[in-house]
Amino acid sequence: MDIMPRWVDIIIVPLLSLFLAAFLSALLIIAIGESPIAALNLMIEGTLLRSAGWGYMLYYTTNFIFTGLAVSVAFHAALFNIGGEGQAMIGGLGVALVCLFIPWPHWTLAIVGASVGAALFGMIWAGLPAYLQAKRGSHIVITTIMFNFIAAGVLNFFLVDVLKPKGSMDPASANFPSTTHLPTFQDLASLFGFEKAFRSAPANVSFFIALLACVAVWYLIWRSPLGYEIRALGKSGPAARYAGVRPVKIIMIAMMISGALCGMMAINTTQGESERLILNFTEGAGFIGIAVALMGRSHPLGVLLAALLFGFLYQGGAELALWTKIPRELIVVIQALVILFTGALSLMVRAPLERFFMSLQKAKE
Amino acid sequence: MNIVTKLLSAGVGLTMSAGIALAEPAIIFDLGGKFDKSFNESAFTGAQRWADETGGSFREIELQNEAQREQALRRFAEAGANPIVMAGFAFADSLGKVAPDYPDTKFAVIDVNWLSLPNVRGIGFNEHEGSYLVGMLAAQASKTGTVGFVGGMDIPLIRRFGCGYAQGVMAVNPNATVIANMTGTTPAAWNDPVKGSELTKAQISQGADVVYAAAGGTGVGVLQTAADEGILSIGVDANQNYLHPGKVLTSMLKRVDNAVYEAFSAGENLETGNFQMGIANGGVGYALDEHNASLVSDAMKSAVDAASASIANGSMKVHNYTDDESCPAISF
Structure with a gap:
């Protein structure tokens, strides 16, 4: 079964895929008359050589960790949760209701409350398709993507008809009270005397919650009995059933954990960054989560690394938009190429590598 | 000499393009994109007219997501762009946060006329x-x-x-x-x-x-x-x-183009305050x-x-x- 050494599978395959994506992107950039080297330099300089760049990158990364972990947990149960976007939207609604209508004395309490609100709302939103899958056999891919549209409608209704302050043009809620505002990296850095660091970047303490979530998911999947049942069901349904795993229960639990993780993305964007509920705060992170999980091979450490890469691409993309004439549509194409190669086309890289290692083995024999 | 210049421009060109004190004006288009044949494009036309007439250049960005709103404002302000023009009411919130941090930069925002900040020109239309x-x-x-x-x-x-x-x-x-x-x-x-x-x-x-x-x-x-x-x-x-x-x-x-053109022409001496453009003043x-x-x-x-x-x-x-x-x- 194991044709290739593990390190090739984990390190070489993603790197080769990335390289191919970068190569094609470079051709595209040359085709529109800009220099790819300059573009890469600009991305690196604007992202990794400035603390504010890191601040933006880690802000995006936080979103991708949550959604990437969410998709991973569902993957382990052989469920393809593409409803992350909708679950995050409803999670945002949970955050907004908690922050607006409960008078929190301090952010440390507010973030706990908001996390619970976000997780609970996301959980409910994932629970409905999970129930339909577990009990009725409605395919989870179809139902979760449908639920994305319903979520957009629900969020729209709440923002336009319920939460929007009177006279305001924006479909957005009122600003959250200042006691719920999360400390940003800039606030944290100034505690240690670095007032200039991470200036005005949106990264905030929810990044650390995302890291905790990584550890929690690792423990859940590989160190807990529940995780064992989830993986058993994912590997083989009939075998798991034979061993006494109850599929309905596991499908429900796996999807609800997944939904909770997606929902928690909203503490970063809604409570941490915009400090009010806005319409398109998810920014497609629910879908990027799929690519992150695929690239990270559904392992929390891999998800973390992949989320960092996508955070870099997002912030680097912003730098390109700011300082070059590369149109934003092309930046999306570049990001899409990375997703295509690392996610969908990883087999294309793997197959020739496997053949190569197979021939090595044959030569040895 | 020639080689030195070339090397310099190759190496330094990048850092230059990432912006050190260019007193260029900048314009930020909302998520709708600049070629909408309407509001945003009108703003772009005004900017382009200024560039054609003066031979100057300007910075521009079409936003991709909400988090970039504040980022684009700050990055342009830090790069020395002046004035910075925004097309659309959705900028009101971000501008209210950013403008006080850059007292030497002038901002102009279209369709927003309720901010009263010393360095912001709000332009409303009747x-x-x-x-x-x-x-x-x-x-x-x-x-x-x-x-x-x-x-x-x-x-x-x-x-x-x-x-x-x-x-x-x-x-x-x-x-x-x-x-x-x-x-x-x-x-x-x-x-x-x-x-x-x-x-x-x-x-x-x-x-x-x-x-x-x-x-x-x-x-x-x-x-x-x-x-x-x-x-x-x-x-x-x-x-x-x-x-x-x-x-x-x-x-x-709705002469958004004129509003942008005037803001760009005034440059750093842009008059701030809230302005209402109606039939009477050709708005x-x-x-x-x-x-x-x-x-x-x-x-x-x-x-x-x-x-x-x-x-x-x-x-x-x-x-x-x-x-x-x-x-x-x-x-x-």
Whole structure:
């Protein structure tokens, strides 16, 4: 079964895929008359050589960790949760209701409350398709993507008809009270005397919650009995059933954990960054989560690394938009190429590598 | 020498482009994108006109997501861009946070006139006045006595357009029917020409023979369908008469281009404060050119010009929807 050494599978395959994506992107950039080297330099300089760049990158990364972990947990149960976007939207609604209508004395309490609100709302939103899958056999891919549209409608209704302050043009809620505002990296850095660091970047303490979530998911999947049942069901349904795993229960639990993780993305964007509920705060992170999980091979450490890469691409993309004439549509194409190669086309890289290692083995024999 | 320069420009060019004290102006387009043939494009036209006339260059960005709003403002401000112009009311919140941090940078924001910050120029438009004029034209050109209005996103600003339009229609023909539809309630409504086309067809089936689109990029679909179905349409923001010559009755001009052009021309000496652009100071109006000359008769023109003059000198007042969130001529 194991044709290739593990390190090739984990390190070489993603790197080769990335390289191919970068190569094609470079051709595209040359085709529109800009220099790819300059573009890469600009991305690196604007992202990794400035603390504010890191601040933006880690802000995006936080979103991708949550959604990437969410998709991973569902993957382990052989469920393809593409409803992350909708679950995050409803999670945002949970955050907004908690922050607006409960008078929190301090952010440390507010973030706990908001996390619970976000997780609970996301959980409910994932629970409905999970129930339909577990009990009725409605395919989870179809139902979760449908639920994305319903979520957009629900969020729209709440923002336009319920939460929007009177006279305001924006479909957005009122600003959250200042006691719920999360400390940003800039606030944290100034505690240690670095007032200039991470200036005005949106990264905030929810990044650390995302890291905790990584550890929690690792423990859940590989160190807990529940995780064992989830993986058993994912590997083989009939075998798991034979061993006494109850599929309905596991499908429900796996999807609800997944939904909770997606929902928690909203503490970063809604409570941490915009400090009010806005319409398109998810920014497609629910879908990027799929690519992150695929690239990270559904392992929390891999998800973390992949989320960092996508955070870099997002912030680097912003730098390109700011300082070059590369149109934003092309930046999306570049990001899409990375997703295509690392996610969908990883087999294309793997197959020739496997053949190569197979021939090595044959030569040895 | 030559080699040294080349090496320098190769190495330093990058860091330079990432911006050290360039006193260039900058413009930020909203998520709708700059080529919407309407509001954003009008802003871009103004910026481009300034660049063509002065030979200067300007920085620009089309936003990709919400988090970039503040980022783009700060990055341009830190790079020394001055003034920084923003197209759209959605910038109000971010600008309120960013502007105080850069007291030496001047900001100009279009469709926002409620911020009072020492370095911000807020530019509001009396869209109800311009819409009143095109409403008068619509009522005079209509044979069925039914005219349509297709709004973009359902916000008070767009209702202001619709309300002014309905008042203009009623002023000419008190028995007229005005059908008003909004494309949606989210920013996606600014760029949904297919939905615009559907709404236009629905209004035609209810008898409308002139349709006014105040919907950004969605309006392209409205104008197209109106031309295909053989009725008249009215464009918005930029002069859109040329899109379908002889089929577009007129365009409600909102001189966003002038606002951007003036801000860029003033440069660092931009006068701050809140400004209201109406008929009186040339901020709004209606378009008359070779493409619609055959559609607008002398009688129509003189009636509208008379109304325009009395609005300009203050003897007539068009009700502004956003004053009290209600409209005497139409209910939304």
